[in-house]
Amino acid sequence: xxxLAITGxxxxxxxxxxxxxxxxxxxxxxxxxxxxxxxxxxxxxPEKIEAPLAAEAWDFDATEYLGKKGLRNxxxxxxxxxxxxxxxxxxxxxxxxxxxxxxxGERVGVCSATAYGSLDSITELVEVAELEDPRFLxxxxxxxxxxxxxxxxxxxxxxxxxxxxxxxxxxxxxLDAVLNAETHLHNDRADAFLVGGGEVLSDPLYLAFxxxxxxxxxxxxxxxxxxxGYGMRxxxxxxxxxxxxxxxxxxxxxxVLGRVVGYGNAFEPPQSEAALVxxxxxALERAIAMALDDAGxxxxxxxxxxxxxxxxxxxxxxxxxxxxxxxxxxxPVVLPKALIGETFGAGGAxxxxxxxxxxxxxxxxxxxxxxxxxxxxxxxxxxxxxxxNASALVLSR
Amino acid sequence: xxxxxxxxxxxxxxxxxxxxxFWDAIVHGRTGFSPIEGFGTEGLDRSxxxxxxxxxxxxxxxxxxxxxxxxxxxxxxxxxxxxxxEAALAPSHLKGERxxxxxxxxxxxxxxxxxxxxxxxxRGADAVRTARMPMxxxxxxxxxxxxxFGARGMVQTLPAACAAGNYAIAFAADLIREGxxxxxxxxxxxxxxxxxxxxxxxxxxVAPERCQPFDxxxxxxxxxxxxAILVLESEAHAVxxxxxxxxxxxxSGLACDAHHITRPHPDGEGSLRAMRExxxxxxxxxxxxxxxxxxxxGTQANDKIESQVIGEVFGGRDIPxxxxxxxxxxxxxxxxxxEAVSCVMTVQTGVFxxxxxxxxxxxxxxxxxxxxxxxxxxxxxxxxNSLAFGGYDAVVAFxxxxxxxxxxxxxxx
Numbered sequence: 001x002x003x004l005a006i007t008g009x010x011x012x013x014x015x016x017x018x019x020x021x022x023x024x025x026x027x028x029x030x031x032x033x034x035x036x037x038x039x040x041x042x043x044x045x046p047e048k049i050e051a052p053l054a055a056e057a058w059d060f061d062a063t064e065y066l067g068k069k070g071l072r073n074x075x076x077x078x079x080x081x082x083x084x085x086x087x088x089x090x091x092x093x094x095x096x097x098x099x100x101x102x103x104x105g106e107r108v109g110v111c112s113a114t115a116y117g118s119l120d121s122i123t124e125l126v127e128v129a130e131l132e133d134p135r136f137l138x139x140x141x142x143x144x145x146x147x148x149x150x151x152x153x154x155x156x157x158x159x160x161x162x163x164x165x166x167x168x169x170x171x172x173x174x175l176d177a178v179l180n181a182e183t184h185l186h187n188d189r190a191d192a193f194l195v196g197g198g199e200v201l202s203d204p205l206y207l208a209f210x211x212x213x214x215x216x217x218x219x220x221x222x223x224x225x226x227x228x229g230y231g232m233r234x235x236x237x238x239x240x241x242x243x244x245x246x247x248x249x250x251x252x253x254x255x256v257l258g259r260v261v262g263y264g265n266a267f268e269p270p271q272s273e274a275a276l277v278x279x280x281x282x283a284l285e286r287a288i289a290m291a292l293d294d295a296g297x298x299x300x301x302x303x304x305x306x307x308x309x310x311x312x313x314x315x316x317x318x319x320x321x322x323x324x325x326x327x328x329x330x331x332p333v334v335l336p337k338a339l340i341g342e343t344f345g346a347g348g349a350x351x352x353x354x355x356x357x358x359x360x361x362x363x364x365x366x367x368x369x370x371x372x373x374x375x376x377x378x379x380x381x382x383x384x385x386x387x388x389n390a391s392a393l394v395l396s397r
Numbered sequence: 398x399x400x401x402x403x404x405x406x407x408x409x410x411x412x413x414x415x416x417x418x419f420w421d422a423i424v425h426g427r428t429g430f431s432p433i434e435g436f437g438t439e440g441l442d443r444s445x446x447x448x449x450x451x452x453x454x455x456x457x458x459x460x461x462x463x464x465x466x467x468x469x470x471x472x473x474x475x476x477x478x479x480x481x482x483e484a485a486l487a488p489s490h491l492k493g494e495r496x497x498x499x500x501x502x503x504x505x506x507x508x509x510x511x512x513x514x515x516x517x518x519x520r521g522a523d524a525v526r527t528a529r530m531p532m533x534x535x536x537x538x539x540x541x542x543x544x545x546f547g548a549r550g551m552v553q554t555l556p557a558a559c560a561a562g563n564y565a566i567a568f569a570a571d572l573i574r575e576g577x578x579x580x581x582x583x584x585x586x587x588x589x590x591x592x593x594x595x596x597x598x599x600x601x602x603v604a605p606e607r608c609q610p611f612d613x614x615x616x617x618x619x620x621x622x623x624x625a626i627l628v629l630e631s632e633a634h635a636v637x638x639x640x641x642x643x644x645x646x647x648x649s650g651l652a653c654d655a656h657h658i659t660r661p662h663p664d665g666e667g668s669l670r671a672m673r674e675x676x677x678x679x680x681x682x683x684x685x686x687x688x689x690x691x692x693x694x695g696t697q698a699n700d701k702i703e704s705q706v707i708g709e710v711f712g713g714r715d716i717p718x719x720x721x722x723x724x725x726x727x728x729x730x731x732x733x734x735x736e737a738v739s740c741v742m743t744v745q746t747g748v749f750x751x752x753x754x755x756x757x758x759x760x761x762x763x764x765x766x767x768x769x770x771x772x773x774x775x776x777x778x779x780x781x782n783s784l785a786f787g788g789y790d791a792v793v794a795f796x797x798x799x800x801x802x803x804x805x806x807x808x809x810x
Contacts, residue, residue: 048522105655106670115536119510125592126514134595135440142596143658143786146503147535147556152787155655161667163651164789165564168505168554170536176553183571189651189674204514207522208530265551266494269544273461276531286494286549386531387540389552 001182001294003396004260005249006356008092008242010084012198013350014055014235014340017065018087022353027362029339036340037222037233043076043201052206053217055235055341073140075121076200078150080238081112085154085194092242093254094192100159102192102252109162109190111181112151112240113173113197115344117166120202121145150198162190171308172265172383172391173197174239174348179263181243191244196349198238206234216311224338225320225368229313235341239349258356261378262295262394264288269388277386279314284322284382284390291380291392292326299327302394303376304358306351307333307368308384310342319384327380332370334358339366348383352395355379359397398804401570402635402642403795405484405628406738407476409586411447411621412725415479419735420742423750424771428724430606430619436591443603446589447621447726462545467506467532470541472624473586477542480582484628488547490580490638497550497578498539499569500626501561501585503730505535505554508588542582542626550578559692559727560783561585562625562734563791567649569629570793574804579634585734586624594620600659602696608727610693610720610752611700611766613759618694621726625734627741644741647778647794647801648678654788661698662788665706671790672710675780679794680802683711686794687776688749690736691764692784693720694727703784704762717774719767723753733783733791740781740795747776 011018014036015025036055044052062071062079065086071079089095094102121144128136143149148166155164163184167177174197181193209215209232216222216231223230249256266286270278292298305323309316323333336351337343343350358364358376381393408415411429412422422429429447438444449472454463457475466474481491490496509532516524539552551572557564562585569583597603597620604616635642650671654662661668676683692703707718721736728735739750748771755768778796785791 106652109653115534122510123514125596126511127518129592129595130515130518133440134592135599137592137596137599139596139599139601142600145593145596146558146786147505148503148558148789149658149787152558152653152658152789155653155788156658159655161653161655161670164557164653164655164787165568166556168535168556169552170534173536176551179551180568183568183575184651186575187571204517207517207525208513211522211525211527212530267540267543267549267552269547273459274465276465276537385536387534387536389536389540 001263002186003246004182004243005246005256006241006258007244007249007254007256008088009257010087010091011237011239012057012060012080012083013237014057017083019091023357023362026354026357026364029365044206045203048203049206054201054233056201057236074153075144077117077198078153080198080200081150081154082157084238084240085158088194088240088242089158094242105159106161107191108160109184109193110151110154110160110164111167111177111193111195113167113177113345114199115168115170115173116205117147117150118145119204120200123204169389170385171344171347172385172389173345175383175391175393176265178260178393185245193243194240195243196240197345199236199344199346201234201236209234214312222311224309224311224335225316229316230311232310232312233341235343237343237346237350239346241349258359259396260393261396262291264290264294265391267389278388279318280388281318281321283388284319284384285326287390287392288326291394295394297394302327302331302378302380304355304372304379305331305333306354306379306381307335308382309335310337315384330370332372333368334364335366335368348381352381355381355395398574400632401573401646402630402632402798403627403644403646403741404630404635404640404642405480406741407479407626408738409449409452409472409476410623410725410735411449416738423724423739424748426751426753428753430726435589441595441598443598443605445606445619447619448589449622466541467509469506469586469588470538473500473538473626474541474545476624476626477582480626480628481546484640492547494549495579496548497572497581498542498548498552499555499565499581499583500538501555501557501565501730502538503556503558503561503587504593505538506533507590507593509533511590538586557789558787559729559732559785560789560791561730562732562737563781563783563793566737566793567651567791570646573629573631579631581629582626583629584626585731587622587729587731589620589622604695607754608695608723609754610695610723611759611762611764612755613757615695615700617696619726621728623728623731623735625731625738627737642798644744645796645798645801647796648675648804650674650792652790656788659786661702661784665702667788667790668706668784669709671792672706675792675794680805681778686716686778686780688743688779689716689718690740690779690781691718691720692782693722695722701761704764707764715765717749717767717772718764719750719752721750733781736781740779743776743779744795744797747773749774
């Protein structure tokens with residue numbers, strides 16, 4: 001692929017709002033440990049979810065960043081995306097005081113991923129319809145049940161009139177969004193894109209994964225990438241990377257935080273006809289090979305892997321197997337989800353922050369293996385889906 | 398740049414299964430509307446929709462497939478099997494990394510989530526069936542298809558409100574042009590679901606019995622459901638296996654109004670850009686377009702603005718315009734995929750589908766409507782408009798093979 005410059009980042013995470021806050025937290029990982037996971041979550045209804053343990057975007061208050069007006073009908077995902085978008089555009093210098101400063105609004109687009117996006121709004125709708133009366137449904141909140149509405153509000157609020165694309169590919173969505181953006185940039189449909197994704201905690205999401213027996217709910221027992229396979233913990237957040245053609249970014253003197261230089265995606269079906277959920281080392285291996293080929297690089301050119309491992313035994317093992325075969329066991333592997341949990345559609349974009357932090361020269365962690373010597377030049381960001389899908393992205397300094 | 402052809406199409410709709418039945422109903426002006434059977438509509442004051450009847454998943458799916466997927470995926474796989482059969486693609490052509498699946502939707506497996514939520518709300522967490530939960534993933538729509546055909550390339554779901562079909566088709570064609578795939582199985586699927594129906598009624602968007610696009614007395618949409626899947630193929634791949642090209646996929650225009658989550662921009666700003674872009678990217682001018690399949694929802698706002706935009710794009714030329722939604726209803730995410738199938742049929746037959754239930758001209762909708770009866774005419778290049786909620790505008794051109802010039806290359810920085 002033709003390299004894309006990352007010129008700005010905006011994010012909401014359990015470790016803080018904004019690129020600087022998350023980078024600081026990543027650098028401090030040794031001291032804060034797993035403190036992003038707490039049991040006193042405010043997003044869950046205590047009558048529905050007993051004793052949850054999750055990484056909420058603690059103390060997130062959209063009005064701090066967006067003001068108080070016009071937020072009433074926005075759900076949590078929309079608020080995450082709006083804050084991330086505003087910060088990313090300002091960080092990249094594309095907007096200042098609400099005005100477009102570099103490209104016209106018709107030349108800036110959005111490629112936004114989510115896996116379960118509107119689940120809390122759907123629940124709200126169903127509860128009103130079934131426990132009260134369908135005639136009481138709030139028409140101003142009904143659009144929130146549509147998956148792409150949250151990203152739609154980003155275009156409306158920020159006046160971004162180039163294509164607005166929502167991508168769903170489970171945990172891989174945010175990385176796939178990058179290919180969408182690259183394709184549209186290359187086809188001259190825009191000059192810049194916000195790419196990334198968002199995911200929010202909700203009662204039905206927590207309940208579903210608890211019922212599936214997928215959650216690591218004992219206090220000390222959570223270790224992505226370990227042999228124990230205690231299970232995963234849920235997190236939430238959103239991240240947008242502002243990407244532009246590399247040449248254009250350099251030309252306008254933008255600060256470049258990193259570059260996207262390769263992308264790969266693959267799917268492998270399970271052997272069993274009856275199976276649905278499926279961990280495939282082969283899919284990730286192929287996605288990595290494709291991403292490296294796309295970047296014109298080999299495994300030896302990489303300095304760091306930002307893993308997708310979330311504590312689910314079979315998936316972590318599949319990922320390790322693929323990494324061993326594709327890039328070898330020596331390469332340092334960092335575990336973003338050990339700090340913020342599984343954030344599904346946002347996972348790839350938030351995971352990429354560990355690579356950008358490493359490019360800045362910050363000490364990133366926690367590391368599953370290896371040590372980082374010097375300032376990494378190139379990183380591989382991977383995502384493993386639940387159904388045999390996998391994606392990989394190569395980032396460069 | 399590679400040309401992209403449609404080589405197969407499959408349809409699940411209220412007008413019939415398969416594009417032959419579907420097209421036959423369209424040219425004869427039959428509507429697919431009837432009182433809803435799938436759920437109760439008590440107290441809503443609206444009870445008519447374009448519901449898919451007589452669809453039996455097992456007619457198209459194996460027992461194992463039918464067990465592991467919801468109705469939305471079953472629609473998609475049934476339509477995909479029809480499309481692949483028409484394209485006469487052997488399993489060996491589809492197996493492997495060069496085949497991708499890109500599917501659009503608005504709500505995906507709305508039935509599955511509805512059932513899970515219903516159990517949870519009324520009977521508690523213990524009553525929720527664990528085995529059904531993983532079936533909700535919207536991610537699964539393309540994955541079920543990829544599994545069925547042995548495709549190992551990219552799988553992606555693109556929810557883009559009611560423009561999802563065109564978004565998927567446009568991106569699929571771009572992937573082939575970029576050389577990232579040889580074959581893409583693409584299109585969109587949508588279900589009619591109880592609470593979504595109630596939601597649209599509460600928005601005041603639903604008409605009582607009929608959908609009357611561009612009519613002065615139009616009263617809104619009739620909600621529909623269905624799926625349309627198309628096989629898109631690179632020219633090289635189609636030629637190599639001696640495939641019949643049904644139509645060429647021309648340029649596409651994608652834009653966002655960035656105006657309001659349910660209302661169109663008052664000047665149709667995004668729609669105008671999307672239409673003009675689709676024409677320019679096809680390497681032709683507005684005068685070369687023979688027919689417009691309108692978004693034509695039957696709402697006051699859409700039809701007025703869309704008429705204005707069509708007038709502006711074609712400089713007042715009397716280009717034939719029609720809206721399938723008068724017969725099919727608004728199938729949400731699936732709408733533009735179903736309409737794409739109709740566009741390909743128009744290109745193949747020179748028949749413009751009628752806009753039914755048209756009675757009273759509206760001076761604010763000054764378009765040359767194909768009213769109440771199908772018409773014939775030159776149909777070398779047609780446009781498929783999709784101007785959705787959230788200001789998602791997506792327009793795709795379809796052309797008779799051999800008509801379009803080589804597509805202009807995008808300007809590369």
